[in-house]
Amino acid sequence: MTAETKAPGTGTATDAVLTVDDLGIDVGPVPLVEEVSFTIGSGERVGLIGESGSGKSLTALALMGLLPEGLRATGSIRLQAVPDNLLRAGERQLAKVRGKAVSMVFQEPMTALNPVMRVGDQVAEVMLLHRTRASRAEAAAAAVELLDRVRLPEPRATARAFPHQLSGGQRQRVMLAIALANDPALLICDEPTTALDVTVQAQMLDLILELAAERNTALLFITHDLAVVATVCQRVLVMYGGRVVETGEVYDVFTAPRHRYTEGLIAASDLTVVDERGRLRTIPGAVPSGGEFPDGCVFRTRCPRRTAQCERTPEWSGTPARGYACWHPVGEDR
């Protein structure tokens, strides 16, 4: 099997920041991930969904060269900046890639942060490690700037804090600052908002979207939450039993899933999607009350664009737990 060479809405393989070709991961004779192939274009936002145990995290860890001991990976993983197959790279080469060409934000920042190091130093350290800042003083100043950029309050004081002195949402912002410290071409987010409460979750998603767009960072976004995929991603990969069973633009996959597993996933979610004519296609629960859908609009539980139109349709808020609803002409925000 070969990797996709061109996906809708993305560039060609030549501007792909990531090309995964026939990735397999096994433990002894047991395959855990099989025949996974995909590309991610520069600045593209791709969702990775699927039930627990379907192989999402292992795929992400393989991209970082962080597979647990005892697991074997086959196939190839290539990053734009590093033409060699990452699966064959040694630890020294991987250390140069991690945090520089590709970074990752995990679900639980407490386990990823060093508990006995001030958070400002942790941000500065990754800059010094990859020599994107020449001196310790320069890196420290850049770290405070970045903490400000991820909207941490009083960034100078926060830089001197230890992880346990921050809230869960604040720690996740620190993780994001560390992940973006060296402007990676690809940011992998593995359930980055699952442990956060709903309001903080929404702010974090906004921040990831904003900072990724600013830097043209490509995103691989792993989540159980289809509404999050609809908010964040342009394209989605659906994993089931260690394989990618479906891939396509988010709108196409959510409105017309081709694989039975995807169909079930959507039916079981409270995702709300409206087809080109404004008819509801997949809405178990979460039906907006009142108001007509204009032709060619997408109804979303959260809106990535926040145009004037979204603000004017608060009465369509069908899922208060997930924020507000809004609409856009189809295709406008893909």
Ligand SMILES: Nc1ncnc2c1ncn2[C@@H]1O[C@H](COP(=O)(O)OP(=O)(O)OP(=O)(O)O)[C@@H](O)[C@H]1O
């Ligand atoms: N270190 C390991 N050794 C053996 N099997 C493992 C190991 N890590 C994961 N697995 C198995 O590999 C499969 C895929 O796991 P993975 O963590 O990638 O799933 P996932 O889709 O990310 O699930 P979740 O959404 O719960 O995080 C599972 O069956 C899991 O039990």
